Amino acid sequence: MNIQDNYLKNKKNIFFTENEDVENHRKKLINIFEKDRFDKKNNESLKNVNLKNFLDFNYKYLVPEETSVINNNHDNSYSIVSVNGQCASFKDDKIEITKILDEDYNDFSKNDTIEKNDHFVNLNSLFLNSGFKIIIKKNNNIKIKISNIITDDDLTIFQKNNYICEDGSSLNLIEEFENKNNSTSNILNVIKLEKNSQLNHFLIQDNAPDHNLIITTHSSCKKDSIYNQKVYNFSEGYVRNFHYSELIETNSEADLQGIFFLKDNNTSNNKTFVKHLAENCKSNQVYKGILNDHSKATYFSNTHVDQEAQKTEGYQLSKGILLSDNASYFSKPELKIYADDVKCSHGSTIGPIDENAIFYLRSRGMSKIAATKILISSFINEELSSIDNEQMSEKIQKKLVRYLSQVK
Amino acid sequence: MNSETLNTLDSYSKNKYKYGFVTDIDNEKPKKGLNEDTIKFISLKKNEPDWMLEWRLKAFLKWKKMKEPKWANLNFPQIDYQDIYYYSAPKGFDKKPKDLSEVDPKLIETYNKLGIPLEEQKVLAGVAVDVVFDSVSVATTYKGELEKLGIIFCSIGEAIQKHPDLIKKYLGSVIPPGDHSFSALNSAVFTDGSFVYIPEGVKCPMELSTYFRINAENTGQFERTLIIADKGSYVSYLEGCTAPKRDDNQLHAANVELIALEDAEIKYSTVQNWYPGDEDGKGGIYNFVTKRGLCAGKNSKISWTQVETGSAITWKYPSCILKGDNSIGEFYSVAITNNFQQADTGTKMTHIGKNTKSKIISKGISLGKSQNTYRGEVSFLRKADKARNYTQCDSLLVGNKCGAHTVPYIDSKNNTAVIEHEASTSKINEDQLYYCRQRGLSHEEAVSLIVNGFCKQVLQELPMEFAVEAQKLVSISLEGSVG
Numbered sequence A: 001m002n003i004q005d006n007y008l009k010n011k012k013n014i015f016f017t018e019n020e021d022v023e024n025h026r027k028k029l030i031n032i033f034e035k036d037r038f039d040k041k042n043n044e045s046l047k048n049v050n051l052k053n054f055l056d057f058n059y060k061y062l063v064p065e066e067t068s069v070i071n072n073n074h075d076n077s078y079s080i081v082s083v084n085g086q087c088a089s090f091k092d093d094k095i096e097i098t099k100i101l102d103e104d105y106n107d108f109s110k111n112d113t114i115e116k117n118d119h120f121v122n123l124n125s126l127f128l129n130s131g132f133k134i135i136i137k138k139n140n141n142i143k144i145k146i147s148n149i150i151t152d153d154d155l156t157i158f159q160k161n162n163y164i165c166e167d168g169s170s171l172n173l174i175e176e177f178e179n180k181n182n183s184t185s186n187i188l189n190v191i192k193l194e195k196n197s198q199l200n201h202f203l204i205q206d207n208a209p210d211h212n213l214i215i216t217t218h219s220s221c222k223k224d225s226i227y228n229q230k231v232y233n234f235s236e237g238y239v240r241n242f243h244y245s246e247l248i249e250t251n252s253e254a255d256l257q258g259i260f261f262l263k264d265n266n267t268s269n270n271k272t273f274v275k276h277l278a279e280n281c282k283s284n285q286v287y288k289g290i291l292n293d294h295s296k297a298t299y300f301s302n303t304h305v306d307q308e309a310q311k312t313e314g315y316q317l318s319k320g321i322l323l324s325d326n327a328s329y330f331s332k333p334e335l336k337i338y339a340d341d342v343k344c345s346h347g348s349t350i351g352p353i354d355e356n357a358i359f360y361l362r363s364r365g366m367s368k369i370a371a372t373k374i375l376i377s378s379f380i381n382e383e384l385s386s387i388d389n390e391q392m393s394e395k396i397q398k399k400l401v402r403y404l405s406q407v408k
Numbered sequence B: 001m002n003s004e005t006l007n008t009l010d011s012y013s014k015n016k017y018k019y020g021f022v023t024d025i026d027n028e029k030p031k032k033g034l035n036e037d038t039i040k041f042i043s044l045k046k047n048e049p050d051w052m053l054e055w056r057l058k059a060f061l062k063w064k065k066m067k068e069p070k071w072a073n074l075n076f077p078q079i080d081y082q083d084i085y086y087y088s089a090p091k092g093f094d095k096k097p098k099d100l101s102e103v104d105p106k107l108i109e110t111y112n113k114l115g116i117p118l119e120e121q122k123v124l125a126g127v128a129v130d131v132v133f134d135s136v137s138v139a140t141t142y143k144g145e146l147e148k149l150g151i152i153f154c155s156i157g158e159a160i161q162k163h164p165d166l167i168k169k170y171l172g173s174v175i176p177p178g179d180h181s182f183s184a185l186n187s188a189v190f191t192d193g194s195f196v197y198i199p200e201g202v203k204c205p206m207e208l209s210t211y212f213r214i215n216a217e218n219t220g221q222f223e224r225t226l227i228i229a230d231k232g233s234y235v236s237y238l239e240g241c242t243a244p245k246r247d248d249n250q251l252h253a254a255n256v257e258l259i260a261l262e263d264a265e266i267k268y269s270t271v272q273n274w275y276p277g278d279e280d281g282k283g284g285i286y287n288f289v290t291k292r293g294l295c296a297g298k299n300s301k302i303s304w305t306q307v308e309t310g311s312a313i314t315w316k317y318p319s320c321i322l323k324g325d326n327s328i329g330e331f332y333s334v335a336i337t338n339n340f341q342q343a344d345t346g347t348k349m350t351h352i353g354k355n356t357k358s359k360i361i362s363k364g365i366s367l368g369k370s371q372n373t374y375r376g377e378v379s380f381l382r383k384a385d386k387a388r389n390y391t392q393c394d395s396l397l398v399g400n401k402c403g404a405h406t407v408p409y410i411d412s413k414n415n416t417a418v419i420e421h422e423a424s425t426s427k428i429n430e431d432q433l434y435y436c437r438q439r440g441l442s443h444e445e446a447v448s449l450i451v452n453g454f455c456k457q458v459l460q461e462l463p464m465e466f467a468v469e470a471q472k473l474v475s476i477s478l479e480g481s482v483g
Helices: A003-009 A020-035 A051-055 A102-110 A119-126 A355-363 A368-379 A381-385 A390-405 B003-014 B036-045 B050-065 B105-114 B118-125 B143-148 B156-162 B164-170 B181-189 B430-438 B443-459 B464-478
Strands: A070-072 A077-083 A095-099 A132-136 A141-149 A156-165 A170-177 A184-193 A198-205 A212-221 A226-233 A239-247 A253-262 A267-276 A282-291 A296-305 A312-322 A328-337 A342-351 B128-133 B136-140 B152-155 B194-198 B208-213 B224-229 B234-242 B250-252 B255-260 B265-273 B285-295 B301-308 B313-316 B319-322 B328-337 B342-345 B348-351 B357-366 B371-380 B388-397 B403-412 B418-427
Touching: A003 A020, A003 A119, A020 A102, A020 A119, A051 A212, A102 A119, A102 A156, A102 A184, A119 A156, A119 A184, A119 A212, A156 A170, A156 A198, A184 A198, A184 A226, A198 A212, A198 A239, A198 A390, A212 A226, A212 A253, A226 A239, A239 A253, A253 A267, A253 A296, A267 A282, A267 A312, A282 A296, A282 A328, A282 A368, A296 A312, A296 A342, A312 A328, A312 A368, A328 A342, A328 B388, A328 B418, A342 B403, A355 A368, A368 A381, A368 A390, A381 A390, B036 B050, B036 B181, B050 B164, B050 B181, B152 B156, B156 B164, B156 B194, B156 B224, B164 B224, B181 B255, B181 B285, B194 B234, B224 B234, B224 B265, B234 B464, B255 B265, B255 B301, B265 B285, B265 B464, B285 B301, B285 B328, B301 B313, B301 B342, B301 B443, B301 B464, B319 B328, B319 B357, B328 B342, B328 B371, B328 B443, B328 B464, B348 B357, B357 B371, B357 B403, B357 B443, B371 B388, B371 B418, B388 B403, B388 B443, B403 B418, B430 B443, B443 B464
Parallel strands: A077 A141, A132 A156, A141 A170, A156 A184, A170 A198, A184 A212, A198 A226, A212 A239, A226 A253, A239 A267, A253 A282, A267 A296, A282 A312, A296 A328, A312 A342, B128 B208, B194 B224, B208 B234, B224 B255, B234 B265, B250 B285, B255 B285, B265 B301, B285 B313, B285 B319, B301 B328, B313 B342, B319 B348, B328 B357, B342 B371, B348 B371, B357 B388, B371 B403, B388 B418
Antiparallel strands: A070 A077, A095 A132, A328 B403, A342 B418, B128 B136, B152 B194
16 A cells, blocks of 8 residues: 555554644655655665565554553653554643644644754654653753553554653653564654753663564754763664754763664664854764674764854764674764864774784683673673662663673 | 975966966867767777677677766766867877877977977986877887887777787776776777786886876877786886866777786876866866776785875775785775865775785865865775775865865675774864974965975885876965965
């Protein structure tokens, strides 16, 4: 079934079909799909993607029966359960949670500075069927944990979430994705950081082999704001992590980091993109990957420095370890620089585990497997030790141990 | 900075583009445009055998179906292939002169202006020069000495006549005519270029060199160079270009193929100084070059060194296919863009054999309103056990209206291969500048000195004669745009 038919058939389940602006935008999107038939050759971001699964899909969505629960634990921490991409509304003097609104949709579709040439984001806009909006009010310091739960098999979730951190606020956001069914979720997070705000965003991904997760983040940072993102991908199913950050006012920072652990026939596509549009901003993009068996990964990183963005510091680092003959890793660290007073660099390495280090450990009586495991742990130690949440740290350690137990 | 560089800077600041003159020689041209008749005309003029004409026509058929590659970060108006002359030879060259005295004196004068007096070079420099002036080889020197060693160094036209076996075997074997539209175009209409064959075990005693020069207006130059180094041989090849000042854009689409067999080594150095257009970005050469080397045998080595200062558009990716076990590929590049120049250049290292090694050092300098892109691909295929790559690409920005971009593609399919890539982009270090200024250098001299230091890693890879010329070129290219 082509995309247009699929859309028309399932219109009743899709958000904002009555809004004229939304419909006009969707018409444009359908046109794009008709014209550009997912040309793999000229679009590297589609490398290793099994397109058939994502284009020829059976649309299925269930409205959750039980609305999700929000607990206020009196220590400024909230835990949210999002079921099939939806959660209940909530309001107190610190935060406000509502459904996503059509004006949020139009806000996003009309924003010209955002990288729009992304088919999966377009699919998300077209089939949008869930999502919520969280506002952190001025000068509050808050922790939120979101568990993303999908209830049934074969569901296709198209979810748009908006986060707004108002002036001077600070948010610690932990998102968990631990689903055992074979559904597909396509999530777009739109994050706005107002003046002097900070968001520490952790994404823990651990889905079953048949579960597909496509997650895209668009964050924009105003004056003196900081966006930190850390992605931990232990999924056995396909995961696509595409994260864009725009530094639109001075003195803002973006730090996009990720580690992924792949095995069997799994693939993962990763991209980070930082756009420096104002002076004195800093950015950092670091991704590390460990690939075993027949797994494949791609990582695209991109630093774009506008002509106005003098005194920019932008760094990129990509490291990959291949544990098996059949694994493959593709990385493309890109720099596009139009300002002269900048410090930008990128580094990229791909290779096996250092043989000398293995030799060192083996000569001290360790088995080869034990040595390998120690070296893998140390490779990502920096990312793990920086977690200050004990509960989360333990959880990730467990997942790491599980992954390492299958390394031979 | 030494006084020599200062003097050169001084002399160059007085005359804007030294090589911007036109030699008035009658040109014999076919009609404008590209069709089968044009190709038949070229083939007839070059007195080629039928199989060559057939090869050209096949390439032309492929070209007709192809579109220009779009990956490069370049902006230029659509090329009208029907508005170009595809052949131009100075008159009276149907019969080749036997020695220099028979050559048109005006040509000799041109070379004198360029600073490469043939007579003098023949005697003093010890360099055999196969000069290409508007598509036809004018004179070939030092042939005798090379012949004694069994080295074949001639124009590709001559090689088609005299060594059809080698041409049939190797032409198009590294760059297939259907690779992309520029290689197909070149295969269809190439007019001249050099052919080098180094026999087994021979180390070529001198640097072979060719000077290219575009002369006639609206004539695309389609050079085809083929270098074959047989087992255990060595050759170093120099290529240098200057072009006269023109307002119309001139198209240049050369193909260079290198083949290194077992234990052979080829060193290919280029200094490119085509006319880059004036201060407003008007005119200049469009340079679409395909250069590819095949390390076919074990322990072979191919090394590319390039200094790119000219051309309005540079589209060039000298690459190595490392097929033989233990083979080595190297790429050293300096690319300087000024005013409205655009360069999209880099390399491609494809590791196929075991223990293959490659090294990439690229230095980009952007000035004025120019755009400078490094685009390189390193790929390790499944069987490239223990392969190794090191890539370093640095960019320097001078002024806030230019752009420097780095686009590396890194692909590893082997878990014993190691790849390292690093890149940095920055402006000229203020401390270094301050240090130089304190010691009495002017701002421009200081920048020139620092940039030369920045490029040194690449420049030192050039053969002696070229290194001196390249250093001067670097200084000249910076002129007028700093401070």
